[in-house]
Amino acid sequence: MSSANGLSAALVAAPAARQGIVPVPAGLPQPVFPEAVAWAFTGCYALLILVTLAIAVGRRLRPGRDFTELRLRVKAFWFILVLATLALGFNRTFSIVCIAFVSFVAFKEYLSMIPTRRADHRVLFWAYLAIPAQYVLAGVGWYGLFIIFIPVFWFLALPMRMVLIGHTQGFLRAVGMLQFGLMTCVFSLSHMAFLLALPDAGNPNGGGVALLFYLVFLTQFNDVAQYVAGKLVGRRRIVPQVHAGKTAEGLVAGVGVTIGFAVALAPWLTPLTLPEAVAAGLLIGFGGFLGDITIAAIKRDLGVTEGDALTPGHGGILGRVDSLTFTAPAFFHFVYFLHY
Amino acid sequence: MRNALHVLARWLFVVLLAWPVCLVVLGMNVRHRNRLPRDGPAIVTPNHNSHLDTLAMLTLFPLRRIARVRPVAAADYFLKTGLLGWFSLNFVGIIPIARKRGAADADPLAGCSEALARGEILIIFPEGTRGEPERMQELKSGVAVLASRFPDVPVVPVFMHGLGKSMPKGALVPVPFFVDVYVGQAMTWNADAGGDRRGFMARLSENMRLLGEKHERPEFE
Numbered sequence: 001m002s003s004a005n006g007l008s009a010a011l012v013a014a015p016a017a018r019q020g021i022v023p024v025p026a027g028l029p030q031p032v033f034p035e036a037v038a039w040a041f042t043g044c045y046a047l048l049i050l051v052t053l054a055i056a057v058g059r060r061l062r063p064g065r066d067f068t069e070l071r072l073r074v075k076a077f078w079f080i081l082v083l084a085t086l087a088l089g090f091n092r093t094f095s096i097v098c099i100a101f102v103s104f105v106a107f108k109e110y111l112s113m114i115p116t117r118r119a120d121h122r123v124l125f126w127a128y129l130a131i132p133a134q135y136v137l138a139g140v141g142w143y144g145l146f147i148i149f150i151p152v153f154w155f156l157a158l159p160m161r162m163v164l165i166g167h168t169q170g171f172l173r174a175v176g177m178l179q180f181g182l183m184t185c186v187f188s189l190s191h192m193a194f195l196l197a198l199p200d201a202g203n204p205n206g207g208g209v210a211l212l213f214y215l216v217f218l219t220q221f222n223d224v225a226q227y228v229a230g231k232l233v234g235r236r237r238i239v240p241q242v243h244a245g246k247t248a249e250g251l252v253a254g255v256g257v258t259i260g261f262a263v264a265l266a267p268w269l270t271p272l273t274l275p276e277a278v279a280a281g282l283l284i285g286f287g288g289f290l291g292d293i294t295i296a297a298i299k300r301d302l303g304v305t306e307g308d309a310l311t312p313g314h315g316g317i318l319g320r321v322d323s324l325t326f327t328a329p330a331f332f333h334f335v336y337f338l339h340y
Numbered sequence: 341m342r343n344a345l346h347v348l349a350r351w352l353f354v355v356l357l358a359w360p361v362c363l364v365v366l367g368m369n370v371r372h373r374n375r376l377p378r379d380g381p382a383i384v385t386p387n388h389n390s391h392l393d394t395l396a397m398l399t400l401f402p403l404r405r406i407a408r409v410r411p412v413a414a415a416d417y418f419l420k421t422g423l424l425g426w427f428s429l430n431f432v433g434i435i436p437i438a439r440k441r442g443a444a445d446a447d448p449l450a451g452c453s454e455a456l457a458r459g460e461i462l463i464i465f466p467e468g469t470r471g472e473p474e475r476m477q478e479l480k481s482g483v484a485v486l487a488s489r490f491p492d493v494p495v496v497p498v499f500m501h502g503l504g505k506s507m508p509k510g511a512l513v514p515v516p517f518f519v520d521v522y523v524g525q526a527m528t529w530n531a532d533a534g535g536d537r538r539g540f541m542a543r544l545s546e547n548m549r550l551l552g553e554k555h556e557r558p559e560f561e
Contacts, residue, residue, distance in 0.1 A: 104516075105367070108367065108516045108517065108518060109518060111516075111517060112502065112517045112518040112558070113558055114558055115558045115559040115560065115561075116505065116558065116560055117560075117561055118473060118505075118508065118560060118561060121508065121511055121515055124515045125513060125515050128515065128516065170561075302558065
């Protein structure tokens with residue numbers, strides 16, 4: 001194919017979102033994500049560089065203060081940002097495999113911290129099989145089966161396999177705990193993957209990748225906003241028995257900031273109108289809060305304290321995706337209902 | 341040439357089987373990895389719950405030293421059939437040991453002694469068998485015999501949790517669980533035995549038990 005042909009073909013074939021202001025000439029590597037997402041990633045890197053520099057300056061100015069926690073958090077975000085860029089930077093299939101792997105590690109972490117019965121070895125294996133199945137369904141975009149596979153079919157298949165083993169002591173506890181893990185770590189999180197399978201036409205501003213970016217960025221940002229706001233102005237604790245760090249002031253201020261970002265980013269990354277963007281910000285703000293305290297409650301119940309060495313080095317994936325277990329399905333169905 | 345092939349076989353086993361299974365499918369949390377011996381001769385004594393234990397132990401050592409790390413394994417089990425024996429000896433790199441006493445004058449630990457004399461690192465499961473998953477059994481005294489023959493060689497206790505949940509005796513496929521590994525302080529015959537095999541094994545057993553008690557674990561019945 002001649003280069004002139006290649007150029008015109010690229011211009012004609014590229015979806016609107018990929019054209020951008022200055023199309024990349026044919027022959028050069030074409031951008032792998034929509035331009036909006038490329039800009040959004042650039043913004044994230046800029047933001048993180050700024051924060052890193054600010055901490056360095058802060059350490060110079062106030063040598064007495066302890067910046068360890070802040071530095072660890074920033075380091076974790078560098079890690080997440082680079083991984084997210086790689087995960088989304090190749091192609092859709094690779095992105096979905098990466099999200100499936102996140103589900104797998106989160107589910108494994110969950111199973112490693114709950115009590116299990118030796119007799120259920122095979123049942124646990126069956127539970128794991130739901131992960132590839134669910135993500136294949138997301139990948140091929142088979143919505144009807146995707147949305148009932150775990151809540152209906154695997155919901156019935158697991159107790160069936162378990163009852164055939166014939167061990168009744170602790171049966172309900174075992175099957176209930178297993179179902180909860182599968183629903184949060186696999187079913188909920190897999191909604192992120194289904195965003196990538198949505199038709200491009202539903203979101204002229206970058207398709208499913210942009211929606212996924214919007215969801216994950218706002219969720220993570222909301223976590224930070226609530227944490228920082230809680231530290232600065234937090235007084236009244238909301239659920240002191242579950243999570244000592246959550247305050248009413250932190251929640252309200254955090255959600256406010258999240259709504260601000262949701263509204264600011266919506267025209268660039270989503271098909272949402274202004275009131276819809278406000279609603280999305282509310283949904284992600286409160287959803288993130290609920291996901292966070294729910295996983296915290298589970299860890300409390302099991303006697304796993306935050307920062308416990310149960311999975312050091314693995315950094316507690318569950319703690320990183322806890323907010324997403326609520327925000328991913330909530331945001332997905334919000335957008336799906338309104339625009340698809 | 342033969343030696344190079346042997347090293348290659350051991351590398352293949354670790355890179356293609358031990359690493360993917362233990363580092364990707366399972367996931368290992370290792371405490372005090374720096375207490376592991378950097379070089380032989382040394383003896384490492386983990387508890388035994390699963391076939392995966394050997395794989396897990398092999399992931400704890402750097403690849404360039406892996407050919408000198410030798411799991412000690414029961415001859416009656418691993419040399420039962422020709423194919424399994426060939427694989428165990430060449431790819432896993434086991435040193436076979438007879439669990440039942442044969443001829444009265446034969447030394448069942450001869451292979452282990454030779455390996456230590458060559459400066460290799462032995463992995464010995466002192467429980468002798470996998471047994472009930474996630475339950476420690478009484479230790480066999482072979483480690484004390486070896487330690488008394490090599491009184492300055494470090495004996496490093498290791499406690500592992502999770503592998504017996506993942507693949508207990510009788511299970512054919514592993515189910516992923518995170519694995520906790522605790523490496524203890526090295527003991528030596530000269531420093532810890534006081535010339536008494538039983539005393540040495542009792543201390544080793546106690547050290548392994550204490551390592552396992554350091555952390556609360558979810559119940560597994």
